[in-house]
Amino acid sequence: MFHLFEMMLKSLDRVTEQSARKAARQMGRRHMLAKTGALLAGSAFLPALPFYRGTGLAQAAEPATGIVPTQCTYWRYCALDGALCSTSGGTMxxxxxxxxxxxxxxxxxxxxxxxGKNYLISYNDCCGKAMLPNALSCLNSERERPGYRMGLHNDINWCVANTNKGYHCTVTVAVGLADE
Structure with missing residues (x-):
């Protein structure tokens, strides 16, 4: 078994070396530096992908009903997995x-x-306090994707990027109309 693993590693090393040598023959140093610079500059935009919310929460226009939704069946909660902030000391x-x-x-x-329109809803966990025992928790997974699709899965502790990683509740923000 170990011998087979060792052969696979040698084969991988050989293929990697051949690829690196071929790339070095076909590209000059300046070309390689330009491509590397473009890759690094492009990676600076990764935090701007749809699931990144930074510090500000945008709010799309929605008909004002004057009610605070506190039931899991409210339309904005179609993919919510967590406690409602409207029942935990915050608002929707x-x-x-x-x-x-x-x-x-x-x-x-x-x-x-x-x-009758479809809206993109951003679900942001509120972090830094313990979850209240009397908070209403919802488990909705309409059109949920598998766990390996980072921005589409709701069973992750989304407080991992914050300093204080304790989960408290979840807010729902309509960020715009979904493409039809």
Missing amino acids: TSCPPGSEASKVAWVGTCRNPED
């Missing part, structure tokens, strides 16, 4: 005092029954 779109929105989030597409 803002974290309770003493907690902060997660720097990363998952995104769902939910249909608003009032206007």
Whole structure:
């Protein structure tokens, strides 16, 4: 078994070396430096991918109903897995005092029954406080994707990017209309 593993590593080393030598023959140093620089500059935009929410939470226009949704069947909660901030000291779109929105989030597409349109909903965990025992917890997984799809899965502790990683509740922010 060990011998087979050793042969596979040698083979991988040989293929890697051949590829590196071929690339060196076909490209000059300047070309390689330019490509590496472009790769590094492009990687600076990775945090701007759809599941990154930074510090600000945008709010898309929605019909004002004057009610605070506190039931798991509310349309914005179609992909929510967690405690509602509206029952944990915050609102549907803002974290309770003493907690902060997660720097990363998952995104769902939910249909608003009032206007029949699909909206992109950003689900941000609020971090930094313990979860309240009487908070209403919802487990909705409409159109959920497998766990290896980072921005599409709701069973992850999204507070991992924050300094204080304790989970408190989840806010739902409509960020815009989904492409039809």
